[in-house]
Every structure is written in C-alpha cells, then in structure tokens.
Amino acid sequence: MKFVRHDWTEKEILGIYNIPLLELVYKAATIHRKFHDPKEVQVSSLLSIKTGACPEDCAYCPQSARYHTDIDIGPLLPLQKVIEVAKKAKSSGATRFCMGAAWREIKDGPEFERILEMVKAINNMGMEVCCTLGMLTESQAKRLEEAGLYAYNHNLDTSREYYKKIITTRTYEDRIKTLENIRKTNITVCSGGIIGMGESINDRAGMLTTLSSLNPHPESVPINILIPVKGTPLENQELVSIWEMVRMIATTRIVMPESMVRLSAGRVNMSKEGQALCFLAGANSIFTGEKLLTQPNPEVNEDLDMLKTLGLKPRQAFKQLKQKLELSIE
Numbered sequence: 616m617k618f619v620r621h622d623w624t625e626k627e628i629l630g631i632y633n634i635p636l637l638e639l640v641y642k643a644a645t646i647h648r649k650f651h652d653p654k655e656v657q658v659s660s661l662l663s664i665k666t667g668a669c670p671e672d673c674a675y676c677p678q679s680a681r682y683h684t685d686i687d688i689g690p691l692l693p694l695q696k697v698i699e700v701a702k703k704a705k706s707s708g709a710t711r712f713c714m715g716a717a718w719r720e721i722k723d724g725p726e727f728e729r730i731l732e733m734v735k736a737i738n739n740m741g742m743e744v745c746c747t748l749g750m751l752t753e754s755q756a757k758r759l760e761e762a763g764l765y766a767y768n769h770n771l772d773t774s775r776e777y778y779k780k781i782i783t784t785r786t787y788e789d790r791i792k793t794l795e796n797i798r799k800t801n802i803t804v805c806s807g808g809i810i811g812m813g814e815s816i817n818d819r820a821g822m823l824t825t826l827s828s829l830n831p832h833p834e835s836v837p838i839n840i841l842i843p844v845k846g847t848p849l850e851n852q853e854l855v856s857i858w859e860m861v862r863m864i865a866t867t868r869i870v871m872p873e874s875m876v877r878l879s880a881g882r883v884n885m886s887k888e889g890q891a892l893c894f895l896a897g898a899n900s901i902f903t904g905e906k907l908l909t910q911p912n913p914e915v916n917e918d919l920d921m922l923k924t925l926g927l928k929p930r931q932a933f934k935q936l937k938q939k940l941e942l943s944i945e
C-alpha cells in the first residue's frame with residue numbers, strides 16, 4: 616500500500632473524514648507511528664512583528680484595516696525587540712520561531728531588509744525560523760533562503776470554491792503561486808487552513824485535496840479552528856466541536872503522512888483531553904506563548920505541563936532537515 620500520495624480525490628478524502636470516529640483515530644494513529652516518533656511534539660513560538668492595518672479583507676482576521684476590532688496596531692518591530700522575544704521563547708523550550716506580519720505582500724525596501732536581519736539573527740540562535748509575510752516573489756524567496764529562513768507559512772485557508780466567500784482581495788491562484796515561489800528554494804512550506812468559517816465538509820476535504828496534490832506535500836500543515844473575533848464578518852460563527860477538529864487532524868495525518876500536522880489557533884478553547892485525542896490522531900506540533908498573533912493561546916507552563924502529563928517531549932530543531940540529509944546520503 617502506498618501511503619504518500621499526491622492523487623487523493625475529494626471523494627476519497629471525504630470517505631476518510633467520515634469513517635466512524637474511533638476507527639478513524641486508530642487508522643491515523645497507526646500511520647502517525649509509521650512516519651513519526653509519537654512521543655515527540657514540535658513546540659513553536661509565534662510573534663506578530665507587524666500588527667494590524669492590513670489592506671486585505673480576510674473575513675476571519677482582526678488585523679484587516681476594513682474591520683473595527685480591538686487590537687493594538689503596531690509598525691514593524693525593531694530587530695533587538697524580536698531577538699529578545701526569540702531568546703525568551705528558546706529558553707521556554709521552543710525550537711521553531713515564527714514571525715507574522717500583517718501585509719498583503721512583501722515589498723522590497725528597508726522593512727524587508729530588517730526582516731532578513733531578523734531571520735539571520737534567529738537562525739544563528741539555532742532555532743528553525745519561519746515567516747508569514749503575505750505574497751512573495753521568487754527573488755524575495757531566494758533572499759529569505761540566503762538569510763537562513765527554514766520555513767514560510769502561507770495558508771490556503773479553505774477550498775478553492777469557498778475561498779471567494781472569505782477573501783475577495785486575492786485569489787486562490789495567488790496563494791498557489793506564492794507556494795510555488797517558495798518551492799523554487801530550499802525553504803520548507805507550511806500551509807494549512809481554518810475550520811469553522813461556515814464551510815461544508817466538502818470544502819474541508821477540498822482543501823486537503825489541493826494541499827495533498829502539492830508535490831512534495833507541505834512539510835508542515837497547520838489546522839486552525841476559527842476564533843470568532845468581534846468586529847469581523849465571522850464574529851457570530853459558532854465554535855466547531857472538538858470532534859470535528861479530531862476528524863480534520865486525523866484525515867490530514869492520513870493523506871499527508873510525512874508532514875508535521877500542527878494544532879494551531881483555537882487550542883485555547885480546547886480541553887486537555889481534546890488536545891490529547893488530537894495528538895493521538897496525528898497532530899505533532901503546537902504553538903506556545905500567551906498570544907497567537909493577536910488572539911489568546913494557552914500559557915507556556917500550562918502547555919509544558921500538558922505535554923509532561925501525556926508523556927510527550929519537545930522535538931529538537933532541524934530534525935526534518937537532518938532526516939532528509941541522512942536519506943540523501945544513504
């Protein structure tokens with residue numbers, strides 16, 4: 616049986632999503648154990664380095680300038696501030712440091728140069744550095760690669776069909792183009808989506824169909840639960856249940872067995888038991904830190920306690936890269 620496939624159909628993925636729940640978790644856990652150390656969880660830290668005033672209209676996002684939300688807008692942080700936060704994250708056990716900027720796209724100029732300095736500095740600290748800065752060109756991706764960027768996050772968010780209902784200021788094709796630009800470098804790809812935006816199960820399967828058609832699969836696939844924020848068009852969405860999250864995590868694990876599957880936004884509303892089920896179903900990465908960009912997240916100590924209780928340990932940095940190198944040497 617071939618586990619790593621790029622030709623999953625939406626129908627096949629829907630079939631997996633709808634397997635009776637415990638059977639689904641068992642299948643996903645079995646595949647997880649084939650491809651990953653089930654005792655390890657990657658611990659990432661995320662910092663908003665430029666907050667709010669974004670020209671885009673993503674319906675879920677409190678950082679869009681089009682919505683009246685209660686966030687503290689701020690310009691690009693100074694280099695020293697970012698280094699300080701990264702050092703603190705490292706000492707709390709994070710092995711990946713992600714920086715998010717609320718931009719439509721990267722513009723060449725002094726701010727991009729500052730980002731490159733940030734990437735260099737954090738890479739020199741021995742952490743995997745990840746950025747999410749909006750759309751980028753091939754030459755910008757190359758410059759980020761030269762600075763030592765390990766991963767670039769650019770989410771597909773949802774299915775191609777539902778995307779238009781969530782964002783009108785750019786297209787699904789724009790997203791895919793940026794992912795292609797990243798793939799022209801050795802930067803790893805982090806791309807996933809959000810559930811709970813009013814999409815159908817078919818849309819969830821549709822998103823996983825597109826992600827799993829990418830060759831190679833994204834090295835990291837974040838699955839977020841929408842946190843409805845007052846002032847955004849999705850403020851009245853009902854929270855999705857933990858069972859739907861477990862199904863989504865398990866399905867992602869089965870269709871992209873080698874990827875890191877990340878429990879991202881929405882963890883603050885999940886019980887420890889619910890998160891444990893997600894780890895069993897194949898999630899092996901979390902964000903720590905009291906804030907996820909602008910939204911609340913569990914406290915670091917609470918997370919470390921949870922990992923300890925579950926017998927999970929933080930995964931060392933650059934492990935995926937080392938595994939790849941070992942494979943190419945063999």
Ligand code: SF4
Pocket residue numbers: 669670671672673676677678679716717718719749
């Ligand atoms: S998700 Fe990103 S691009 Fe969309 S409004 Fe928020 S910051 Fe801007």
